[in-house]
Amino acid sequence: MSRLKVAVVGCGHLGTVHARLLAARSDVELVAVVDPVPMARESVAGIHGCLALADPHELIGKATAVVVAAPTGLHAAVSLPLLEAGIDLLIEKPIAAKVEQARSIVVAARRNNRVVAVGHVERFNPAWILAVANIGRVKMLESCRLAPFSFRSMDVGVVLDLMIHDIDLVLSLEPGRLDRIDAHGIIATGGHEDFARARLTFSSGLVADLSASRINPTLRRSVSLWSHERIVSVDFNAKTVDVISPSEAVRSRQYVAANVRPEQFAQAKETFFTEILPRETLAVPEANALMCEHDDFFAAVGSRLLPRVSASAGAAALEIATSVIESLACTRFGSTDDVQSVSLPARSLPVLPRRKTG
Secondary structure: OOOEEEEEEOOOHHHHHHHHHHHOOOOEEEEEEEOOOHHHHHHHHHHHOOEEEOOHHHHOOOOOEEEEOOOHHHHHHHHHHHHHOOOEEEEEOOOOOOHHHHHHHHHHHHHOOOOEEEEOHHHHOHHHHHHHHOOOOOOEEEEEEEOOOOOOOOOOOHHHHHHHHHHHHHHHOOOOOEEEEEEEEEEOOOOOOOEEEEEEEEOOOOEEEEEEEOOOOOOEEEEEEEOOOOEEEEEOOOOEEEEEOOOHHHHOOOOOHHHOOHHHHHHHHHHHHHHHOOEEEEOOOOOOHHHHHHHHHHHHHHHOOOOOOEHHHHHHHHHHHHHHHHHOEEEEOOOOOEEEOOOOOOOOEOOOOOOOOO
């Protein structure tokens, strides 16, 4: 069986990782990498023994599937001609810089019957998958995605760089229509927000509190999910999932903390997370999320079915991320003056529908 011919557009940090993983696969052949910078493309191509090209149009006729890891502002310009040429795409997140561009990618994928997957890699994180399998219907969600400044993705702010991961995770829970956004941010390094906090309220009743920073001294990636039955906490860095469940005494409302006598406090504290609200740490399977994302994409290419994160899903995440940015009341770090102060009334905010194709 002939191997699928694939290529990578963009030889920055993430494109280089994609190329390395693709070159190691036995079911595909990395035929080319593309980058306008000669040194960047020739370095990656030299390592993997593939073509080094300057223009994505040169891939037409050479590749069947392409990973688009170019800067966000170039995603639409790179992707649309490739879709028209009949090439399936895995586009790094966010799917595009603007909602209109994302919609054009969705339409082009459907018109040309092409598979488009979007690189929201946290959907493939085994810790997230395990958490969702153990939570039930989510009522509240809190996420923290904090990182030091990396000098990458400086063409966008922290909402499109980091928070959009968690927006996509929230949407994967099918929370219904987005009804309200409250958002605040800080600008520290230039023209884009570097810290943002947003509360998203959905028609299902789900409330999501999202925090993202790219000026934090330490790395932190975590999410907590609350349902009527459990509290599930995920630490993406430590790869741990903790589950807190109500005991039978709590379920039957027989346990009342105010009835515990003072002389029982010490023992009650020691046994609280074993007898009252039992806590369990689940074993998270080992998995490379980016490799799993590749597996899902190539399975979709072979079956012509939707990938886990379709173009429509990527466009929906971008639409909400854009609404968050438009809602941000921002302050410039070190200044007492507001750079932007926008207060949105409670209103219906449309979410792009999850389409069956694209």
